[in-house]
Amino acid sequence: xxxPIQFNSxxxxxxxxxxxxxxxxxxFLLYLQxxxxxxxxxxxxxxxxxxxxxxxxxxxxxxxxxxGFATGAVFGLQIGGIFLSFxxxxxxxxxxxxxxxxxLAPLITGFLLTGRVGAAMAAEIATMVVNEQxxxxxxxxxxxxxxxxxPRVLASMFIMPFLCGLFMFIGVFASYIVGVLVxxxxxxxxxxxxxxxxxxxxxxxxxxxxxxxxxLIAVISCRLGLNxxxxxxxxxxxxxxxxVVSLLAILCTDFLISFFQVKWMSS
Amino acid sequence: xxxxxxxxxxxxxxxxxxALNLHIEKGKITFILGxxxxxxxxxxxxxxxxxxxDEGKIHVDGQDITELSESELRIYRRNFGMLFQHAALxxxxxxxxxxxxxxxxHTNLKQSIIKSxxxxxxxxxxxxxxxxxxxxxxxxxxxxxxxxxRALIEKPKVILYDEPTTGMDPLVSEMIDKLIVQVNxxxxxxxSVVISHDLKAxxxxxxxxxxxxxxxxxxxxxxxxxxxxxxxxxxxxxxGKITGPMEFI
Numbered sequence: 382x383x384x385p386i387q388f389n390s391x392x393x394x395x396x397x398x399x400x401x402x403x404x405x406x407x408x409f410l411l412y413l414q415x416x417x418x419x420x421x422x423x424x425x426x427x428x429x430x431x432x433x434x435x436x437x438x439x440x441x442x443x444x445x446x447x448x449g450f451a452t453g454a455v456f457g458l459q460i461g462g463i464f465l466s467f468x469x470x471x472x473x474x475x476x477x478x479x480x481x482x483x484x485l486a487p488l489i490t491g492f493l494l495t496g497r498v499g500a501a502m503a504a505e506i507a508t509m510v511v512n513e514q515x516x517x518x519x520x521x522x523x524x525x526x527x528x529x530x531x532p533r534v535l536a537s538m539f540i541m542p543f544l545c546g547l548f549m550f551i552g553v554f555a556s557y558i559v560g561v562l563v564x565x566x567x568x569x570x571x572x573x574x575x576x577x578x579x580x581x582x583x584x585x586x587x588x589x590x591x592x593x594x595x596x597l598i599a600v601i602s603c604r605l606g607l608n609x610x611x612x613x614x615x616x617x618x619x620x621x622x623x624x625v626v627s628l629l630a631i632l633c634t635d636f637l638i639s640f641f642q643v644k645w646m647s648s
Numbered sequence: 649x650x651x652x653x654x655x656x657x658x659x660x661x662x663x664x665x666x667a668l669n670l671h672i673e674k675g676k677i678t679f680i681l682g683x684x685x686x687x688x689x690x691x692x693x694x695x696x697x698x699x700x701x702d703e704g705k706i707h708v709d710g711q712d713i714t715e716l717s718e719s720e721l722r723i724y725r726r727n728f729g730m731l732f733q734h735a736a737l738x739x740x741x742x743x744x745x746x747x748x749x750x751x752x753x754h755t756n757l758k759q760s761i762i763k764s765x766x767x768x769x770x771x772x773x774x775x776x777x778x779x780x781x782x783x784x785x786x787x788x789x790x791x792x793x794x795x796x797x798r799a800l801i802e803k804p805k806v807i808l809y810d811e812p813t814t815g816m817d818p819l820v821s822e823m824i825d826k827l828i829v830q831v832n833x834x835x836x837x838x839x840s841v842v843i844s845h846d847l848k849a850x851x852x853x854x855x856x857x858x859x860x861x862x863x864x865x866x867x868x869x870x871x872x873x874x875x876x877x878x879x880x881x882x883x884x885x886x887x888g889k890i891t892g893p894m895e896f897i
Contacts, residue, residue: 508739517736520696521750522725 412526412604416534419527426532433536437498438544445544446551448493452485453477453552457559461566470564474571475578477556478549482583483590486548488635491594494541495627499602502533503623506606507616515607530603534596541595542588549587590638597630649674649839650695650806655704657690657863664690665701666863672856677832677840679854681847683885683894686860688843692808695841696728697721709805726754729799729807733814735791737783737798744770744779747797754802769797772834773827789820796827803835809842813849825849847886851875859885861894 457477464470506529509515518525553575560566602623609619650672657665664687672678682688693699694706697713706713708724716724737746747766751757757765770776775793783791792812799807809828813821825846832840844850850857851871858868859882867874867882874882884892 512739513732513734513736514738516698517730517732517738519698520725520728520730521753522722523753524722 409604413600415526416530416600419524419531420535422524422527422531426528429528429532430536430539433532434540436501437494437536438540441494441497441544442547444493444497445490445548448489449486449548449551450555452489452548453481453555454559456480456485456552457556458563461560461564465564470560471566471570472574472578473556473560473564473566474553474575478553478575478579479583481549481552481556482579482587484587484635484639486545486552487587487590487594488631490541490545490548490591491598491631492628494537494544494595495598495602495624495631498537499598499623499627500620502599502602503606503609504616504620506603507609507619510607510609511611511613511616525607530600530607533603534599537595537599538592541598542591545588545591546584549584586642590635593634593638594631597634598627601627601630649709650841651705651707652691652694653705653707655694655701655706657687657694657699657701664863665694667704668860668864670858670865670868672839672841672858674839675832675837676855677828677842677853678856678858679842679844679850680858680860681844681850681885682860682866683845687863688860689810691860692730692810692841692843695806695808696725696730726802727805729802729804731792731795731799731807731809731812733811735783735788735795737786737791737794739783741782742779743775743781743783743786743794746783746794747801750798750802765801766797769801773797773800788816789823792820792824793827796831800831800835804838806839806841807831809840809844811843811845813844813846821846821849825853829853861885 457473460476460480461470461473464473464476506515509529515525518528557568557571560571561568605619605623605626609615650670652665652668652670655665655668656663664685668687668691670691680688680691690699694701695708697716701714704714708727711724713721713724737743738749741749744763744766747770748762751762751765755762767776767779770779773793773796775790775797778786778790778794783794786794812824812828816824828840828842832838842850842854851874854871856868856870857874859866859874861881867877867879874886877883880893884894
């Protein structure tokens with residue numbers, strides 16, 4: 382049995398840990414409030430937003446297209462194999478379409494962009510912290526959130542859903558190729574079943590999810606970059622944390638959105 | 649010009665400024681000296697409103713800046729130019745873009761006017777030929793000059809130098825010291841505050857010197873006051889000896 386002193390020290394440790402988490406959550410909420418406030422402040426930094434759109438959108442395009450194609454092809458192969466047992470392989474277009482639009486495309490695009498874009502944002506801003514560039518901005522009376530975070534958030538929310546849409550399109554295209562070439566599905570039947578089973582609302586659901594994910598990736602990565610401690614280790618830690626926290630946030634948000642969507646549809 | 653009145657500042661249990669009272673005169677070059685951890689950088693951050701005191705007042709041009717809101721402080725900071733220890737240039741921008749940055753942020757001037765102002769200041773600091781280079785293509789001394797050009801472009805009332813010669817070879821150090829004097833001469837109404845460990849530079853170029861010890865002013869005066877002082881702490885600092893009344897953490 383633990384003595385009262387031991388119990389007190391364990392209690393103190395647990396209190397300290399959860400207190401620190403509570404403080405961190407509070408600080409993050411204040412930061413979020415600041416970001417939302419700064420979005421509506423002038424000037425609108427069009428040039429930086431466009432630069433970010435180019436970085437997030439154009440530069441991520443090859444990896445998104447390649448991953449979308451591979452995902453669609455593999456998913457088509459797997460689902461085609463199962464459907465073949467029931468002689469229902471013609472349904473694979475619809476099944477792939479729904480799965481890609483509502484779940485796979487936003488989730489995998491979110492993961493990809495966290496690794497490519499979120500990590501880069503965190504590393505870049507953390508390096509600016511280490512090199513006193515954030516202090517320089519502050520000393521010039523420039524709000525770092527307005528200058529660094531807002532353009533990244535806006536650019537992410539604008540371009541990431543486009544990338545997700547492309548992922549869906551290329552994924553279905555890959556599934557079509559697999560269906561036609563591997564399972565001998567008639568291309569007209571594939572297209573017809575796709576339109577029968579999947580509907581435009583599924584695409585909206587997926588893009589809406591991606592919009593939330595884009596906001597989370599940008600906001601979390603920038604925050605962890607700004608919060609970096611000094612030194613090379615601080616930059617590395619900020620980058621790793623940005624990826625881990627963004628991925629967890631995406632998974633939690635995905636569950637919550639899906640949960641409320643199911644609730645809403647069943648009511 | 650700048651007055652600290654009983655300013656206290658602690659970080660956790662560590663008291664950095666302890667009822668600090670200091671006065672910085674307008675238009676002069678003031679050196680703030682002290683060993684590491686004595687609160688020199690904290691003092692400069694208080695002047696810029698980047699830190700708020702736990703207690704006490706800071707008056708700048710008669711205005712109590714401790715009363716200002718965050719948005720008022722952002723406007724207030726435009727009166728200052730700051731040269732950071734490592735220049736803190738923006739990596740993604742060329743020298744010209746770095747120098748133009750403050751004017752682009754704070755004014756609605758045409759790009760051509762901002763550019764011509766940037767050219768003028770680069771010419772004044774004698775680095776016009778570096779205008780198209782990026783920070784990673786510059787030497788430490790060149791970075792400092794660019795940082796100085798960026799700090800001066802808005803014609804600030806006060807320019808703050810954070811350890812401008814730390815870690816530099818004697819030639820570059822002397823070049824920077826000369827630049828500080830030249831800038832102060834060119835812009836007569838401008839106040840220069842230099843944080844430094846460099847005693848030689850402080851005695852040679854400082855019109856006023858303030859030495860901090862244990863969060864307070866150990867001695868404030870002109871170079872001669874420092875040369876003649878019998879204060880054991882100041883004498884130890886000047887002699888560079890480890891043994892003496894000065895405490896090392």
